[in-house]
Amino acid sequence: MVVSKPNKSLLSSVFFSRIRNSGESSISSREGDIAATSQAVKELLRSKISSSGTGQDLDEAKLPDQVSKLLHVTTTEKSSSETNALKIPSFNTKIPLDISLRSKELSRERKERRVYKKNSMSRRFTKIFRDSAQKLGTEAMFGAFDRVSKEMSVTEYNAMIGVYLELAERSHDLDYALDHIGKAFQVLKSMRDRGFPIEEVVYGPLLDYLIDMDMVEEFHSFKDVIKEASPGSVDRLGYYEMLLWIQLGDGEKIEDLCGTIDGNGDSLALLQESYLLALCKKDQRDHLQRLLEIVDITKVNSSDVLANIFGYLGKFSLDSVARKLLWKLRESDEGVKNVSDLISIYSTCTPNLTVEDTILNFNKMHEELGVMPSSTSYEKLVKYSCDSNEVVTALDVVEKMGEAGLIISADILHSLLHAIDEVLEFNLVRRIHSIMCTKSVKPSSENFRNMIRLCTRIRDFEGAYNMLGNLKNFNLEPNSSMFNCILGGYFREKNVRSALMVVKQMKEAGVKPDSITFGYLINNCNREDAITQYYEEMKQAGIQVTKRIYMSLIDAYAASGQFEKAKQVLLDPNVPAGNQDELKNELISALASHGKRADALSIYEEMKKQKCQVDPKSIISLIEYSDSTGEFNTLVQLADDLQDDISWKDGFFRMILFAVRNRKSSNILDLLKRNKVRLSKKDIPVENHFDEVFWAIAETEPTEVKLGMELLRFMKEELGLVPSRKCLDFLLHACVNAKDMENGLSVWKEYQSAGLPCNVLSFLRMYQVLLSAGDLKGAEALVSKIPKDDKDVQHIIKESQIVYSQTPEKKKQKKKKVVFPTK
Numbered sequence: 001m002v003v004s005k006p007n008k009s010l011l012s013s014v015f016f017s018r019i020r021n022s023g024e025s026s027i028s029s030r031e032g033d034i035a036a037t038s039q040a041v042k043e044l045l046r047s048k049i050s051s052s053g054t055g056q057d058l059d060e061a062k063l064p065d066q067v068s069k070l071l072h073v074t075t076t077e078k079s080s081s082e083t084n085a086l087k088i089p090s091f092n093t094k095i096p097l098d099i100s101l102r103s104k105e106l107s108r109e110r111k112e113r114r115v116y117k118k119n120s121m122s123r124r125f126t127k128i129f130r131d132s133a134q135k136l137g138t139e140a141m142f143g144a145f146d147r148v149s150k151e152m153s154v155t156e157y158n159a160m161i162g163v164y165l166e167l168a169e170r171s172h173d174l175d176y177a178l179d180h181i182g183k184a185f186q187v188l189k190s191m192r193d194r195g196f197p198i199e200e201v202v203y204g205p206l207l208d209y210l211i212d213m214d215m216v217e218e219f220h221s222f223k224d225v226i227k228e229a230s231p232g233s234v235d236r237l238g239y240y241e242m243l244l245w246i247q248l249g250d251g252e253k254i255e256d257l258c259g260t261i262d263g264n265g266d267s268l269a270l271l272q273e274s275y276l277l278a279l280c281k282k283d284q285r286d287h288l289q290r291l292l293e294i295v296d297i298t299k300v301n302s303s304d305v306l307a308n309i310f311g312y313l314g315k316f317s318l319d320s321v322a323r324k325l326l327w328k329l330r331e332s333d334e335g336v337k338n339v340s341d342l343i344s345i346y347s348t349c350t351p352n353l354t355v356e357d358t359i360l361n362f363n364k365m366h367e368e369l370g371v372m373p374s375s376t377s378y379e380k381l382v383k384y385s386c387d388s389n390e391v392v393t394a395l396d397v398v399e400k401m402g403e404a405g406l407i408i409s410a411d412i413l414h415s416l417l418h419a420i421d422e423v424l425e426f427n428l429v430r431r432i433h434s435i436m437c438t439k440s441v442k443p444s445s446e447n448f449r450n451m452i453r454l455c456t457r458i459r460d461f462e463g464a465y466n467m468l469g470n471l472k473n474f475n476l477e478p479n480s481s482m483f484n485c486i487l488g489g490y491f492r493e494k495n496v497r498s499a500l501m502v503v504k505q506m507k508e509a510g511v512k513p514d515s516i517t518f519g520y521l522i523n524n525c526n527r528e529d530a531i532t533q534y535y536e537e538m539k540q541a542g543i544q545v546t547k548r549i550y551m552s553l554i555d556a557y558a559a560s561g562q563f564e565k566a567k568q569v570l571l572d573p574n575v576p577a578g579n580q581d582e583l584k585n586e587l588i589s590a591l592a593s594h595g596k597r598a599d600a601l602s603i604y605e606e607m608k609k610q611k612c613q614v615d616p617k618s619i620i621s622l623i624e625y626s627d628s629t630g631e632f633n634t635l636v637q638l639a640d641d642l643q644d645d646i647s648w649k650d651g652f653f654r655m656i657l658f659a660v661r662n663r664k665s666s667n668i669l670d671l672l673k674r675n676k677v678r679l680s681k682k683d684i685p686v687e688n689h690f691d692e693v694f695w696a697i698a699e700t701e702p703t704e705v706k707l708g709m710e711l712l713r714f715m716k717e718e719l720g721l722v723p724s725r726k727c728l729d730f731l732l733h734a735c736v737n738a739k740d741m742e743n744g745l746s747v748w749k750e751y752q753s754a755g756l757p758c759n760v761l762s763f764l765r766m767y768q769v770l771l772s773a774g775d776l777k778g779a780e781a782l783v784s785k786i787p788k789d790d791k792d793v794q795h796i797i798k799e800s801q802i803v804y805s806q807t808p809e810k811k812k813q814k815k816k817k818v819v820f821p822t823k
Contacts, residue, residue, distance in 0.1 A: 154191070154196050154197070157187055157190070158199075158201070158202045160187055161184045161188065161202055161206070162202070162205075164180040164183050164184040164187070165180070165181070165184055165205055165206055165209060167180050168180040168181050168184075168209070169209060181206075181209070181210075184206060185222065188203075188206075188222065188225050188226070188229070189225055191229060192225055192228055192229035196229065197229060197230045198225075198226050198230050198233070199230070200233065200236055203222070203226045203233075204240075206222060207219065207222060207223070207240040208240075208243075210222060210244075211243050211244045212247070214247065216244065216248070219240075219241075219244055223237055223240070223241070234271070235269070235270035236270075236274060238271045238274040238275060239274035239277055239278050240278075241257070242254070242257055242274070242275045242278035242279065243278050243282065245257070246278065246279075246282045246284060254284070254287060255287075257275050258275065258279075258290075260272060261275060261276065261291055261294075261295060268295070268299050268300055268301065270302075273300060273302045273305045276288075276291065276300070276305050276308075276309070277302070277305050277308055279291070280305070280308035280309055280311070280312045281308065283312065283315070283316075285316065288309075288312065289318075289321070292309070292321065292325070296328075297309075297328050297329060297335070298332040298334070298335045303338065303341075306338060306342060307341075307342070309325075310322060310325075310342045310345045310346045311345050311346075312349075313325075313346055313349075314345065314346040314347065314349030315349050315350075315351065317350055317351070322346050323365075323368075326339055326342060326346075326365070326369060327369065329342070330369050330370075336371070339369060339371050340366065340371055340372070340373050340374040340376075340377040341374060341376050341377045341380070343362060343365045343366060343369070343371075343373075343377060344362060344373075344377035344378075344380040344384075345380065346365075347359075347361045347362040347365065347381075348380060348381065348384040355385050355388050355390040355393050356393065358381075358384065359381065359385075359393070359397065362377075362381060372404070373401075373404070374406075375401070375406045375407060375409070378397060378398075378400075378401045378406065379409065379412050381397050382394045382397050382398060382401075382412050382415055382416070383412075383415045385397060386415045386416060386418065387419075389419065389422065389423050391416065391420055391423055391425055391428055392428070394415070395416065395428065395431055395432070395435070398412060398416065398435060398439075399435060399439070401439075402435060402438070402439030402440060402441075403439075405440065406440070407440050407442055408435070408436075408439055408440065408441045408442070409442055410442060410443055410444035410446070410447055413432065413436075413441070413443055413444075413447040414444075414446070414447060414450075416432055417429070417432070417450040417451065417454065420454060421454070426454050426458045427458055429451050429454040429455060429458075429463075430460075430463065432451065433451060433463070433466075433467060433470075436470075436474075437470070441474075442474075443474055443476070444476075445476055445477075445479060445482075448467060448468075448471060448476065448482060449479075449482050449485060451467055452464045452467050452468065452482050452485045452486060453485040453489075455467065455489075456485055456486060456488070456489025456490075456492075457489070459489075461486065461489065461490070461498070464485070464486050464489070465486070468482060468483075468486075478509055478511055480506065480511055480512065480513060480516070480517060481514075481516070483502055483503075483505070483506045483509075483517070484514075484516045484517055484520065486502050487499055487502045487503070487517065487520050488520055490502060491520055491523075491524045496524065499520075499524070503517065503521070513538075513541070513543075514543060515538070515543050515544065515545070515546045515548060515549055516548065518534055518535075518537070518538040518543065518549065518552075519546075519549055519551075519552040520552075521534045522534050522535060522549065522553060522556050523555050523556055524556075525556045525559075526556075526559055526560050528557070528560055528562055528565070531553065531556045531557065531560070535553065545574065547576075547579045547583070550569055550575060550583055550586075551582075551583065551586045553566075553569045554566045554569050554583065554586050554590050555586070555590050557569070558587075558591060558593075558594045558596075559590075559594060561594075563594075563596055563599065566587060566590060566591070567587065567599075569587075570583050570584065570587065580612075581607070581612045581613045581614075582615070584603060584607055584612065585614060585615040585617070585618040586618075587600070587603060588600045588603050588604050588618040588621065589617060589618050589621040591603070592622050592625040593621060595625075597622065597625055597626065597627065600618075600621075600622060601622060601634075604618065604619070604622060608641075614641075616642050616643075616644065616647035616650075616651070619639075619641055619642055619647075620642075620647065620650055620654060622638055623635050623651050623654045624654050626658055628662045632655075632658075632659060632664045632667070635655045635658060635659075636655065636671065638651065638655070639651045639652045639655045645678065645681060645683065645684045646684060648678065649684050649686060649689065652675065653686070653692065653693065655671075656668055656671070656672075656693055657692060657693060657696050660693060660696040660697055660700060660704070660707070661696055661700055663700075665704060665707050668707065668711075669707075669710055669714065672711075672714055672718075673714070673718065676718055676719070679719055680719055680720075686719075687721060687724055690711065690715060690721075690723075690724075690727060691724055691726040691727050691730070693711065694708060694726070694727045694730035694731050694734075695726075695730045697711075697730065697731070697734050698730040698731070698733040698734040698737065701737070702737075702738070703734045703738040704734075705731075705734050705735055705738045705740050705743050706743075708730075708734050708743075709731075709743055709746070712727070712731065712747075712750070722754050722755075723750060723754050724754075725754075725756050728747055728750055728751055728754070728756065728762075729762065729765065731747050732744060732747045732748070732762070732765040732766065733765055735747060736765060736768045736769050736772055739769075739773050740769070740773070741769055741770060741773035741775055744766065744770075748762075748766050760786060760787065760790075760793060763782065763785065764786065764793070764796055764800070766782060767779055767782050767783050767786065767797070768800050770782060771800055771801065771804035772804040783797060
């Protein structure tokens with residue numbers, strides 16, 4: 001759903017009223033729960049100050065720890081003042097999170113930048129403030145932290161701003177969103193007043209939001225505060241100002257800023273480069289091409305600006321302009337250093353080229369300009385090939401790189417190994433290892449871990465051990481994660497003896513087992529005494545019990561039939577309160593998969609009542625492991641409980657499969673029609689899931705051909721889907737089992753309607769349909785068209801004649817003749 005952009009004047013008036021009303025006087029007049037909350041935080045700080053001697057001795061880093069402890073008291077704990085110093089209301093302020101206020105989705109480039117920036121901030125502090133908003137309500141949270149703001153560090157201020165912006169972006173309520181932007185503005189002013197710098201990682205997303213909302217006055221208000229707090233940010237703020245005028249389509253303002261860019265001077269100013277960068281980011285072709293005519297490319301100092309200019313030129317295939325600029329750089333003493341990298345950027349950004357054509361263009365431009373490819377340009381080419389899933393081509397590039405005497409970095413190996421994972425071509429890991437042994441390579445320990453893991457995926461344990469032995473050639477030492485990959489591989493193969501040998505080899509190599517090692521060992525136990533033994537060994541070794549260990553205990557106890565002990569894991573006093581929900585989810589899956597679905601369902605219902613977070617995988621496991629006596633309505637409700645589309649699709653079709661296999665299919669068509677809108681979404685493809693349903697119909701006895709034909713009709717007419725070959729093959733097989741020639745002929749016509757030429761298997765199945773239905777003439781006519789060069793085809797035809805050409809009555813009559821021969 002797209003929400004139209006709110007009225008501009010309304011935005012400005014509401015926003016500034018928020019800011020005017022959010023000063024100290026309004027804070028002091030908030031409701032009692034805010035004051036009580038902030039008072040509790042202040043008292044905590046005061047006690048810490050007094051215990052440490054002076055306020056100066058208070059370590060700012062301790063503030064979030066203490067606040068976090070107060071905020072993470074669960075509702076199941078006692079609510080007395082002795083156990084809960086911070087009174088949390090029994091109700092939670094509802095935070096609308098469903099629809100974005102902004103009028104259009106963020107561009108891909110902006111999304112990627114935002115992800116990077118969020119990851120670079122302290123996740124820990126962000127989580128504290130987000131949890132505070134959820135548990136106390138944002139009003140109470142703002143009041144509490146405002147009162148202790150003098151004790152807050154830059155990291156905590158940044159996290160607080162991030163949460164306010166996140167809540168504003170995700171809300172569809174105008175007042176709510178602007179209220180939180182106003183609070184972010186107040187925090188920025190507080191940072192400025194305390195002399196803290198405001199970095200782009202913080203102000204960038206805020207300005208992006210204001211730009212996207214066309215909020216000009218608000219943009220300049222934020223900009224002024226940022227400039228006062230961080231005078232060095234003036235040049236970078238010019239980038240956002242140019243983005244603002246581009247967003248508004250204000251050609252006059254854009255021209256004014258472009259007018260400051262000329263070809264005079266020894267180099268471009270940072271502000272001018274910021275303007276150029278914004279023009280490139282937004283593909284302003286007219287302005288850019290005029291500027292590139294007057295700007296001396298050799299005077300652009302920023303590598304980021306140069307990269308974006310050549311990315312823009314590649315995107316619009318401006319080949320003559322790109323070559324002209326590259327020649328200028330080639331003739332410059334400083335510019336020549338960047339030529340190879342810029343060629344790779346231009347080549348990989350040019351659309352509608354195959355990977356092979358891109359590489360040819362890359363080589364041709366290097367030859368024309370008389371420069372050698374650099375390590376970084378090759379690295380870009382490798383990454384481009386890997387992103388295009390052309391891993392073999394990427395390996396060819398790496399080999400050529402090695403032949404040129406260039407060092408192959410750990411980042412290049414990472415791209416290759418990641419791509420192998422993506423395309424599932426695990427055998428290629430051997431070629432990477434060969435390159436490492438013959439070329440100049442600087443791998444990391446993580447590269448080796450991934451290669452060892454890939455070897456285990458193809459059951460090449462000898463190769464995995466060879467890689468362990470090869471570590472010394474690169475001055476690297478084996479670590480527990482490498483051995484754990486081999487350990488996990490043996491356990492996947494159910495080779496317990498070899499797995500236990502891995503643990504022995506770890507100790508001999510002087511590598512200490514870690515929590516992951518013990519997690520594997522515990523998870524693969526089927527006896528209670530062995531589980532206890534490993535758990536005690538782990539504690540004696542001083543290894544911390546992690547969430548993964550608790551999950552392994554639950555799985556191991558459930559697998560060994562000790563269901564009560566699996567439940568008791570959650571009662572361990574050492575289990576962190578924050579892990580309770582995840583462990584309950586693990587318990588649900590473990591119980592359901594080992595025949596205790598009723599217990600699992602009971603825990604799930606209890607979690608729903610307590611409004612705990614339920615993992616979609618737990619709900620899906622309750623659907624998947626339902627027995628034939630289970631109520632279908634319960635499965636329908638479980639599927640409806642799945643919120644995100646991907647999980648819902650998975651759970652919904654598992655429910656459909658259950659219904660088909662357990663003869664409870666009377667309501668399937670109604671369910672499909674009821675969920676037609678959700679099934680029609682383009683971002684959740686369902687064709688493969690329908691294939692599974694048709695396979696279940698073909699395999700279930702007695703075969704429900706009627707249901708299959710109704711599903712086929714629903715796919716075509718209601719969802720607008722073209723049936724796949726698998727779908728029609730399974731349905732034709734169902735017609736064979738049901739001896740249904742009428743529907744078989746209808747399915748036969750569907751191949752032509754779907755544009756699928758019938759192959760040998762299709763002919764053989766239709767032949768079996770005709771034989772089983774008794775149409776021997778039609779079968780004979782059809783079999784004459786089947787190529788019989790393949791011996792397997794000849795065998796299937798003969799077997800089909802034996803199995804399908806005789807009716808039960810004829811078979812019975814033949815049997816009577818054998819038993820009671822006539823004289």
